[in-house]
Amino acid sequence: MSVEDKSRNAVVLLSGGLDSATVLAIARDQGHRCIALSFDYGQRHHVELISAKKVATAGGAAEHRILTLPIGELGGSALTDDSIDVPNASDKDQHDIPITYVPARNTIFLSMALGLAEITGSRDIYIGANAVDYSGYPDCRPEFISAFERLANLATREGVEGDGFRIRAPLVDMSKADIIRAGAALGVDYSLTVSCYDPSAEGLACGVCDSCRLRANGFEMAGVADPTVYQSAG
């Protein structure tokens, strides 16, 4: 690969969800050769990783890396700890940090992405962080993204000696409906994505958790047909 080719590389964090599938399409549309990066981190459901693989292929990622991280071993979140129940929409105050919060998750994910970016010559790291609908997660806010970018450029050889890194969070200020409209315009196949916190073994969405409700409402507000198959529809 020539130096010129390398400069097109970008690392794209890919979860298998709706947001990161949209981010992959945006990064491709901006001319990048995309290195998709997913993590096996003790999620309760491997459905997410199966979706991530499908999204990486359909979305035109040049490579897809899946790295195993021991975040689940730390414990402390409803998303990785079987002893904590996943809440439904009525359980939480909209302004609290939700129980599905995973300590330091985006910091850990971006750190790994930073290492991969430096090694692959990527200058751009894309993340589907969104502060509008998920305002409860501190590590999805614009000030977190800016602070990480600053850190990245102090922490690395490329940051100190080269042109540095840019952390791209194109969805950060968008509503779910805006995200779906943008992705639909770029041809994202949302039927491959999974948003549910508690899907069936076959990957069918529950339709009642916070994430399912937000997603369904997003399609409705966007005026885009919702391809999600729910368990109750079976």
Added chain:
Amino acid sequence: MSVEDKSRNAVVLLSGGLDSATVLAIARDQGHRCIALSFDYGQRHHVELISAKKVATAGGAAEHRILTLPIGELGGSALTDDSIDVPNASDKDQHDIPITYVPARNTIFLSMALGLAEITGSRDIYIGANAVDYSGYPDCRPEFISAFERLANLATREGVEGDGFRIRAPLVDMSKADIIRAGAALGVDYSLTVSCYDPSAEGLACGVCDSCRLRANGFEMAGVADPTVYQSAG
């Protein structure tokens, strides 16, 4: 464990080397209940982890966690990639970033430590970063430590809703001789530690790599007897 006990918790990054052994002693001396954290990240030599276990026990850590991280899978460093030779002291300019640099290593280590700190109620995270003798590593500088602390307090529930985290790098401005003097005064058993980039399978130091020379010189300058056993001494 009561709330009062939890507030004494601190996470201490422990590599099995001389610096982090000293940091563990300092954290204990400052009254902390220490949760030592080491990583199996594709180091070329497991000698480091064996040393880390001995140091955790001898140094009075309350717990010792060893987490596996896929940093080696990223490639790109003489410390994790067998295809790159470890340099000896004559190979590098003192002001360059050395080939033993591992992309984003301290960012990744501190991110995992941050997750563990939040879950264990720890407010202090100790790291043996040192900017004097290893000035080539960008992620060992005081400005990196400050930027990470700022990030930690934007990224987490504790940072946003609680008292926040402090990243402690007590060695950052100390010479190797100062570090050895401080550790010796606190009773650190340096015979348990390993600094060599290229030890034998039994854990004996090579005596010629950068790290061995820096260590040997540190003991000499500190006026402390050097307990290191070298391969050539066998």
